[in-house]
Amino acid sequence: MKKSTGRKGESAILKEILDGLALRYPNGSFNRINNIPGFMKIKGKMIMRRPSSHSPNGISDIIGVLNSVYIAIEVKSEKAYRAISRFYSKVKHQVLSYQPRNDFERHALNQIRFLEGKRACGAIGFFTYSLEDTINKLDVEMKERI
Numbered sequence: 001m002k003k004s005t006g007r008k009g010e011s012a013i014l015k016e017i018l019d020g021l022a023l024r025y026p027n028g029s030f031n032r033i034n035n036i037p038g039f040m041k042i043k044g045k046m047i048m049r050r051p052s053s054h055s056p057n058g059i060s061d062i063i064g065v066l067n068s069v070y071i072a073i074e075v076k077s078e079k080a081y082r083a084i085s086r087f088y089s090k091v092k093h094q095v096l097s098y099q100p101r102n103d104f105e106r107h108a109l110n111q112i113r114f115l116e117g118k119r120a121c122g123a124i125g126f127f128t129y130s131l132e133d134t135i136n137k138l139d140v141e142m143k144e145r146i
Contacts, residue, residue: 058110
């Protein structure tokens with residue numbers, strides 16, 4: 001039996017955030033986007049699912065609209081949030097030109113590029129690890145737009 005570490009997985013954090021956003025911002029619309037498993041079992045083998053050709057790499061976990069503002073939120077566990085924060089601080093001035101050296105960097109870079117692209121168009125986009133962090137970031141971003 002696996003011993004609990006007291007840490008929440010990304011799925012549990014994602015659910016908590018979506019439930020909390022619905023209560024905090026009843027006039028907003030927030031939806032989980034990445035709800036299809038990345039792998040499927042075919043004839044006893046685990047096969048990576050191919051994403052839709054219309055689904056961009058790195059699309060955020062939560063896409064929403066609040067007061068006519070597009071919102072993209074990428075949910076991470078606390079450990080993954082720390083890792084991606086370190087990586088982002090390393091590549092933030094070369095997001096478009098940086099060449100990833102491994103799968104983590106490739107995946108993280110796709111997520112960073114997705115969020116940066118949305119922010120460049122006037123959206124709010126960020127990484128988060130908890131409901132409290134999400135609400136804090138969203139409140140700050142929305143206040144800056146008033």
